[in-house]
Amino acid sequence: MTDRTQSPVGASASTGTAPRYWTTRRRDQLAAYLFITPQLIGTIVFVLIPLGLVGWYSLHEWNVLADTFDFVGGENYQALLDDPKLPGVLAATGIFSVGLVILNLGLALLLAVLLNQKLRGTIVFRTIFFSPVVVSLVAWTIVWNFLLQDNGGINGLLDAIGIAGPNWLRGEGTAMAAVVVVQVIKNVGLNMVLFLAALQGVPADLYEAAKMDGASRWRQFRAITVPMISPTILLTSIITVVGALQVFAQIAVLTQGGPGTSTTVLVYYLYQQAFQFHHFGYGATLSVLLFGIVLLLTVVQWQMRRKWVFHES
Incomplete structure (x- = not known):
């Protein structure tokens, strides 16, 4: 007489039947891979492969007009x-990036602190300050190009x-300064x-405790606000630095790198070499430098998080 209390696993082993392949764990793993596959394919096709091609092109002299593609090794890097x-291009890039990062982060934090107050009209002002973000970059730059002319609206x-x-x-x-x-x-x-956000x-209890201890608003800002939002400061810093180094449309529309080369940043110089002078190999080399x-x-900022990000200390 068979034992009716025998487990299903034991029954499978005794009867010689194989366990099911599509277990719950494997189905979950398959679902996870299916979800990440589009992003993975996009990263490979639009990030990794272009990076590899840029590195390959930097070792060649590619003349589109003459239809030549000659291997030159490290000549572009020597050039x-x-x-x-x-040096002047890197200096202009540094001035633009430093000015943009300092003004952007400083003004954004000031506006956020002011608009975080429970006062009338804060929602309206939030909308006003955020609305330029959703405006087309080219349209925005063209309008400012007219405003900043010698006989434009600002001088008027x-x-x-x-x-x-x-x-x-x-x-x-x-x-x-105008571009920044x-x-x-x-x-x-x-x-x-x-x-x-x-x-x-930030917990309100921290501010209440600081007020009871007699801390001023500035002291509360330095000792509570800045440490508590330091992860967001790190995020915005990285985003702003990367965006500053990739600026192009503003320079192309407003100044075309002038006067002289005073506003010729690295990305615009790359564009000039590759698409105006048709030095695609050297343009690819500049792209490698920018990368x-x-x-x-980015790595430096990420490593510094241990020293000034509150939750990483």
């Missing part, structure tokens, strides 16, 4: 080291109060929203 314009307003405004986009001392300000106004709303996640700079700065 990079010998390029007399590159200054002339109304008796101030003679400069030619903002043609002066070496004002062109870079236009870009800050365009994207400050995005970081503001991120900071607002972080501020609303290295972005990667280096």
